[in-house]
Amino acid sequence: xxxxxxxxxxxxxxxxxxxxxxxxxxxxxxxxxxxxxxxxxxxxxxxxxxxxxxxxxxxxxxxxxxxxxxxxxxxxxxxxxxxxxxxxxxxxxxxxxxxxxxxxxxxxxxxxxxxxxxxxxxxxxxxxxxxxxxxxxxxxxxxxxxxxxxxxxxxxxxxxxxxxxxxxxxxxxxxxxxxxxxxxxxxxxxxxxxxxxxxxxxxxxxxxxxxxxxxxxxxxxxxxxxxxxxxxxxxxxxxxxxxxxxxxxxxxxxxxxxxxxxxxxxxxxxxxxxxxxxxxxxxxxxxxxxxxxxxxxxxxxxxxxxx
Numbered sequence: 001x002x003x004x005x006x007x008x009x010x011x012x013x014x015x016x017x018x019x020x021x022x023x024x025x026x027x028x029x030x031x032x033x034x035x036x037x038x039x040x041x042x043x044x045x046x047x048x049x050x051x052x053x054x055x056x057x058x059x060x061x062x063x064x065x066x067x068x069x070x071x072x073x074x075x076x077x078x079x080x081x082x083x084x085x086x087x088x089x090x091x092x093x094x095x096x097x098x099x100x101x102x103x104x105x106x107x108x109x110x111x112x113x114x115x116x117x118x119x120x121x122x123x124x125x126x127x128x129x130x131x132x133x134x135x136x137x138x139x140x141x142x143x144x145x146x147x148x149x150x151x152x153x154x155x156x157x158x159x160x161x162x163x164x165x166x167x168x169x170x171x172x173x174x175x176x177x178x179x180x181x182x183x184x185x186x187x188x189x190x191x192x193x194x195x196x197x198x199x200x201x202x203x204x205x206x207x208x209x210x211x212x213x214x215x216x217x218x219x220x221x222x223x224x225x226x227x228x229x230x231x232x233x234x235x236x237x238x239x240x241x242x243x244x245x246x247x248x249x250x251x252x253x254x255x256x257x258x259x260x261x262x263x264x265x266x267x268x269x270x271x272x273x274x275x276x277x278x279x280x281x282x283x284x285x286x287x288x289x290x291x292x293x294x295x296x297x298x299x300x301x302x303x304x305x306x307x
Contacts, residue, residue, distance in 0.1 A: 002306050009054045011305070017058040019298065022167045026178035027072075029059040030163040030305050031080070033154070036093075056305060061175065064162065071174055072164045077127040080162070083119035089142060094149040101143055122147075128157035165301040167294050179294075182264050190257035197250040208241035266290030 006012060014030060021028035036052040043049075063082050066075035083104035089095065104119035122142045129136040136153025139146060155161045166176035211231060231238055262268040270283060 005054060005306075009056060011056060014056040014058050014305075015298075015302070018165045018301070021058065021060045022165045022176075022178065022294070022297075024178055024180045025061045026167050026170075026176040027061045028165045029061075029064045029080075030165070030301070031057045031059065031161060032163070032305055033057065037091075059162070066174075069174065073160060075160075076130060077125065078160055078162055079126070080124040082122055084122045084142075085118060086120050089120060089122060089147060092140075092148060094151075096147055096149070098145075098147075100147075103143065126153060126161060128153055128160070159304065163301055163304040166297055179265060183261055186257040186260035186264070190254050190261070193250045193254040193257065197246050197254075200246040200250070204243050204245060208243060209238060212237040264290075266292075 018028035018030055033055060034052050035055040036050045038050045038053045038055075041048045041050050059080055059082070064078065064080055066072055066078045072078075086100045086102070089100060100120045102118050102120055104121045120142050122140065125137070125139040125141065127133060127137040127139075133153075136157050138151040138153055140148040153161070167179055168177040170177045211229075259268070266286075266288070268283065268286070
């Protein structure tokens with residue numbers, strides 16, 4: 001079943017989206033559901049309905065939240081908040097009717113410029129089963145009102161219906177840590193060193209000429225190739241300024257920044273000159289220790305999504 005659904009249900013694309021969210025922002029959330037809008041369509045008592053198939057929707061950390069101070073899996077409720085176009089909302093099964101006012105103009109979730117001013121913020125409140133609500137609650141809200149009929153929690157509540165993928169836990173917060181923020185400083189160092197090397201190259205290749213003040217009169221020195229300038233007594237009044245080459249320290253700095261990037265990401269290459277099998281194995285184990293936690297999280301996420 002898993003092999004069949006991997007391509008059929010778009011799990012590969014969902015995994016790519018989830019991993020990207022987790023690596024960049026620390027966490028991603030998958031919601032597996034049965035989509036009845038997928039054809040072929042058949043008639044029932046309410047009209048035409050699709051035969052349907054399984055789908056997995058991926059949400060980023062800025063679209064999901066839960067009870068403050070609790071870990072994701074400990075929270076009795078979770079919320080999914082997303083900007084949706086009004087026509088898609090009206091097509092939802094159980095829509096109560098009424099007009100919808102776009103209210104996602106100033107929200108980051110309306111990312112595309114063309115979408116701003118047209119989208120409606122929809123919140124799904126998912127409360128897991130509890131003594132008061134034995135079957136839990138699924139409430140959908142937009143424009144500060146319930147737009148769909150209330151439903152039971154989609155699942156038994158033993159685990160959240162949203163399946164969380166984290167890159168690394170944060171002991172000081174209920175939100176997880178991502179990889180990319182820790183790569184920014186070495187990436188900036190690498191960019192700066194390479195930019196300075198290019199700048200030095202331009203200084204070396206474009207000759208610097210010193211001309212005694214006032215000799216050009218109203219003329220202006222430019223970078224035009226092949227331009228001619230009349231200077232009296234050039235041997236005495238014109239001097240070529242000697243410039244050094246590109247500082248090799250810039251390349252050393254860029255290489256060290258690359259090493260830092262690979263080390264932080266757990267992708268460090270075998271250093272030149274290291275031929276001992278024990279040393280190579282130690283480096284491989286160190287890389288696996290850095291990336292192994294996320295690989296284990298991803299494996300568990302796949303199992304949870306499939307369940």
